[in-house]
Amino acid sequence: MIELDDQVDLNIDITLLEEISNSLTTKDIELIITDNEQIKELNKQHRNIDKATDVLSFPLEFDMPQMPLGSIVISKNFVEDKATEYNHSIQNEFTLLFIHGLLHLLGYDHEIDEGQHRQKEEELITKYNLPDSLIIRNS
Structure with a gap:
């Protein structure tokens, strides 16, 4: 189950x-939708990277x-910008x-695997008929 917190x-x-x-997975996931300002703070605090x-x-x-699997935080600003840039829907x-x-x-x-992340991402994109993702667009 996804616990959505759309801020x-x-x-x-x-x-x-x-x-x-x-x-x-059978584990629950917390999904937080926020903005660039908040995600920048989280990125700085947890990854020591001072940018959104x-x-x-x-x-x-x-x-x-x-116990839940963990939390995913997504920036609304990036979603809207990339959807426009790549000409697909905000949902996609x-x-x-x-x-x-x-x-x-x-x-x-x-960042450290031998392509497994990219391969699994491509598999899911194909299965669910989605457009190319960032990891695929950048390879």
Whole structure:
């Protein structure tokens, strides 16, 4: 189950997000939609990077029964900008960022792996008929 905290009224339909999540994990996920200002603060605080970003993932440190997998934070500003730039819907761009963040929660890390994150992302994009994601656009 996805626990949605839409702090900026982006009005995302989480039906597909739930389907994607349930195909990969039985754990709950906290999903926070915020703006560039707030995500910049989180990025600075947790990654020591003083700039806004599109998506952040915060896996829970402990794998215990009934505990959520972790939290995904997505910037409304990035979603709107990239949807416009790549000429697809806000819903599709949001779903791409959700997939990216979810894979990080599941332990995938495109910065250090040997392409597994990218491969899994491509698999999900094809399965759910989505446009190319950031990781694929940049490769």
